[in-house]
Amino acid sequence: NNNNNNNNNNSDTNNILKSSSTPSSTASSLPTPSTASMPPTTTTTTTCAFSEPLSFLELRTLLEGIRHDADRYKRYGNKTFVVPSKMHRQQCNLGFNIVKSKNWKTKRKGGDSGKVEKYEYVMTCKMTGANDEDGVICCKLSSAIIEPFMGVAPGDMRKLHRADKDKSNKVVTEGGHQILSELRVLAPCHMKLLYPVEQFQDVPKQIDGDLPVLLFCSRGNSV
Secondary structure, eight states: OHHHHTTTTOTTTTTSOOOSSSTTOOSOOOOOOOOOOOOOOOOOOOSEEOSSOOOHHHHHHHHHHHTTOHHHHHHTTTEEEEEEEEEOTTOOOOEEEEEEOTTHHHHHHTTOSSOOOSEEEEEEEEEEOSSGGGOOEEEEEOHHHHHHHHTSOHHHHHHHHHHOHHHHHHHHHHHHHHHHHHHTSOEEEEEEESSOGGGGGGSOSOTTSSSOOEEEEEEOOOO
16 A cells, blocks of 8 residues: 555654644644745646646546546546646645655666655645635645755755754755645646556545545646
């Protein structure tokens, strides 16, 4: 199970930050953030996106339909959904962790140029549409979105936490404030199904629960 894997290799980072957002998160709630300037998010996705953006309600309807049908689920396995969305107003904290990347060995053996990051950041959030009444979808933020706000790679954050826990806690808390502030603004969001079809049996039964069903890959300019 993917959620259990997130906790196996991270005992020395589990106390960086805590939230009650997800069962696998470990450390203190983030307070409501103050307004601050946000660093630009430059993450891009290379997978095929729909030609027309979906509304948030359309995406919810689609997810409700395919989560019980493996054949339909498979059809959307490589799709990137472009959906105007924002963080739900009732969320004031994020589940946070640092985990070992599942494909870092594959990338290293594949001869990827440059350093291959062994670890990745994990955060979860509940997204909604233009109106909070549109309902919510639980998403996992990609590490590439999180890292610019932290200002340090996940592996280096682990080292910092071992060397100076107070400093690492401060960096994570400040970065978390900025993420919370930015995600509360409506913007086009690029999302993919989190679970591959081979793990269809592990897809959470609720799309608005505490377990993520989508990977939040990148984010465009505010709308």
